Amino acid sequence: MKLDFGLLFLRVSSGLLMLPHGWSKLSGFTAKMNTFPDPLGISSQASLTGAVFAEFFCAILLVLGIKTKWVTIPLIFTMLVAAFVVHASDPWNKKEFPLLYAVIFATLTMTGGGKFSIKE
Numbered sequence: 001m002k003l004d005f006g007l008l009f010l011r012v013s014s015g016l017l018m019l020p021h022g023w024s025k026l027s028g029f030t031a032k033m034n035t036f037p038d039p040l041g042i043s044s045q046a047s048l049t050g051a052v053f054a055e056f057f058c059a060i061l062l063v064l065g066i067k068t069k070w071v072t073i074p075l076i077f078t079m080l081v082a083a084f085v086v087h088a089s090d091p092w093n094k095k096e097f098p099l100l101y102a103v104i105f106a107t108l109t110m111t112g113g114g115k116f117s118i119k120e
Contacts, residue, residue, distance in 0.1 A: 001115075003114065004114040004115035004116055005114075005116075006114075007108070007111055007112070007113060007114030007115075007116070008065075008113075008114055008116040010104060010107070010108065011062055011063065011065060011068060011108055011113050011114070011117070012063050014062070014101065014104045014105065014108075015059045015060070015062035015063035016059075016063060018055050018059040018062075018075065018101065019055075019056065019059045019060070019063075021055045022051070022052055022054070022055030022056025022057070022059055023056055025048060025051055025052045025055065025056070026052045026056050029048065029052065032044075032048055033045045033048055036048040036051070037086055039081055039085035039086050040081065040085070050074070050078065051078055053074060054074035054075050054077070054078040055075070055078060058071040058072070058074050058075050059075070062075070062108070062113075064117075064118050065113040065114070065116060065117025065118045065119070066117070066118050066119050067119065068108055068109075068112050068113030068117055069108070069109050069112050069113075072105040072106070072108045072109040073109065075101070075102075075105040076102050076105045076106055076109065079098040079099070079101045079102035079105065080098070080099075080102050082098040083095040083098040083099045083102065
């Protein structure tokens with residue numbers, strides 16, 4: 001039971017903390033779509049779309065506990081790209097937060113959302 005409350009707290013808090021990052025990208029999508037970083041060479045618009053998908057839509061599903069093990073995968077990928085590609089030449093303190101998020105999301109990938117998830 002304690003584990004399930006811990007997973008609930010981790011899932012909801014990390015998802016809610018990620019939402020503003022996704023919302024800022026979604027709400028400014030048109031303004032950012034041609035200038036957003038394209039670290040993978042797939043186009044600025046595609047990179048922005050992927051970031052919005054992970055940071056906003058997957059974060060909502062994570063908070064709700066819907067397919068937790070699956071929705072954390074795009075979040076992990078996005079955070080690793082942010083840490084190692086977008087911030088590759090930046091100091092450690094710019095890489096630390098995306099890496100912490102990646103570790104949290106990887107933990108949830110391994111454990112699932114717990115008993116208090118809507119649909120695992």
